[in-house]
Amino acid sequence: xxxxxxxxxxxxxxxxxxxxxxxxxxxxxxxxxxxxxxxxxxxxxxxxxxxxxxxxxxxxxxxxxxxxxxxxxxxxxxxxxxxxxxxxxxxxxxxxxxxxxxxxxxxxxxxxxx
Amino acid sequence: xxxxxxxxxxxxxxxxxxxxxxxxxxxxxxxxxxxxxxxxxxxxxxxxxxxxxxxxxxxxxxxxxxxxxxxxxxxxxxxxxxxxxxxxxxxxxxxxxxxxxxxxxxxxxxxxxxx
Numbered sequence: 001x002x003x004x005x006x007x008x009x010x011x012x013x014x015x016x017x018x019x020x021x022x023x024x025x026x027x028x029x030x031x032x033x034x035x036x037x038x039x040x041x042x043x044x045x046x047x048x049x050x051x052x053x054x055x056x057x058x059x060x061x062x063x064x065x066x067x068x069x070x071x072x073x074x075x076x077x078x079x080x081x082x083x084x085x086x087x088x089x090x091x092x093x094x095x096x097x098x099x100x101x102x103x104x105x106x107x108x109x110x111x112x113x114x
Numbered sequence: 115x116x117x118x119x120x121x122x123x124x125x126x127x128x129x130x131x132x133x134x135x136x137x138x139x140x141x142x143x144x145x146x147x148x149x150x151x152x153x154x155x156x157x158x159x160x161x162x163x164x165x166x167x168x169x170x171x172x173x174x175x176x177x178x179x180x181x182x183x184x185x186x187x188x189x190x191x192x193x194x195x196x197x198x199x200x201x202x203x204x205x206x207x208x209x210x211x212x213x214x215x216x217x218x219x220x221x222x223x224x225x226x227x228x229x
Contacts (some may be wrong), residue, residue, distance in 0.1 A: 004157075031215055040123065042203055042219035043158070050214045058216065090157050090180035097215040099146040100165070105157030 006091050011111045016025060021076045021109045022052035023091030030096030032074035037088040049074055050097035079113065086113045118206050120220025128226050133191040135223045137204035140185065144206035149178065149189050152201045155193045
């Protein structure tokens with residue numbers, strides 16, 4: 001089955017710790033995205049990548065980092081610099097990273113900072 | 115200018131009724147407007163999308179109406195069903211290959227269809 005997988009589904013972190021969220025896709029898509037979802041605020045773009053070894057900051061990149069070493073993988077690290085990391089994190093991919101290309105979303109990771 | 119404003123925040127409709135969700139934007143560089151549907155605990159999925167060169171697009175019970183001059187667009191769900199109960203997000207994407215196809219989302223509307 002083709003699709004996007006995110007792991008883990010739930011993640012708990014102590015304050016001051018970095019944590020990495022996994023996102024893998026087997027759709028052979030060039031573009032990948034990370035969004036953060038908070039109640040009443042919709043989805044906000046953290047980082048996106050149109051091609052391997054290249055990525056761009058989105059609207060709320062502070063406190064986050066990413067890498068794109070392989071086409072199918074786009075991990076997101078939530079660093080201790082992120083002041084309010086508790087949220088639902090969604091990864092998405094699209095075939096070419098153009099406006100009209102549908103974005104396919106993974107099931108999400110819910111991060112809670114204790 | 116990058117914002118997309120969505121209303122209402124929540125909506126309750128009787129089964130068989132019409133659900134209407136509205137969105138407005140400021141940035142004239144937006145040229146693709148999708149709607150996504152999200153069920154609890156899941157990622158969003160594309161429902162329907164429109165380009166600004168048409169004023170309306172219909173797919174089954176779902177219709178997007180687009181008013182380019184007013185910079186507004188709306189989603190109409192005809193004959194709403196309890197299975198339509200979900201959160202709906204409008205979005206907009208700026209033109210240009212260097213924009214990466216990124217989406218600017220509205221705040222979301224939680225729709226509940228009562229039987």
